[in-house]
Amino acid sequence: MKxxxxxxxxxxxxxxxxxxxxxxxxxAAQKDLTLPELDDIKVAVSEAVTNxxxxxxxxxxxxxxxxxxxxxxxxxxxxxxxxxGIDREKIREKAVLDPEEEHPGLGFxxxxxxxxxxxxxPGERGTKVILxxxxxxxxxx
Numbered sequence: 141m142k143x144x145x146x147x148x149x150x151x152x153x154x155x156x157x158x159x160x161x162x163x164x165x166x167x168a169a170q171k172d173l174t175l176p177e178l179d180d181i182k183v184a185v186s187e188a189v190t191n192x193x194x195x196x197x198x199x200x201x202x203x204x205x206x207x208x209x210x211x212x213x214x215x216x217x218x219x220x221x222x223x224x225g226i227d228r229e230k231i232r233e234k235a236v237l238d239p240e241e242e243h244p245g246l247g248f249x250x251x252x253x254x255x256x257x258x259x260x261x262p263g264e265r266g267t268k269v270i271l272x273x274x275x276x277x278x279x280x281x
Contacts, residue, residue, distance in 0.1 A: 143211065184250065222265050
């Protein structure tokens, strides 16, 4: 069951990463999370949005939709772009990094280490990344 939620549509611009970080942290803070938990969420969301800007759109014009919602089990953040899409095999290959690559793809590794679950859903056009952070039931604001 969904509880509180938000939806934000932004242009795929690097300067909007900070805006999304602040919005998501403010939204997540409703559940009395610790500062390290909030930092983890902010970094994971920043990585997802940055991936959309750089890899999804190649720094070209586009839009990103960010959805956040609380469910009984925790916090979900969705980052959706309509760019060129993603190849799941390339993400797996990023575990063996090429030091010559300008954007080596560490974002998904960071997201997975900071969140309880990360789902990558390629679409016909674009990619949806779902970030999940478990929140104990006794945390209420």
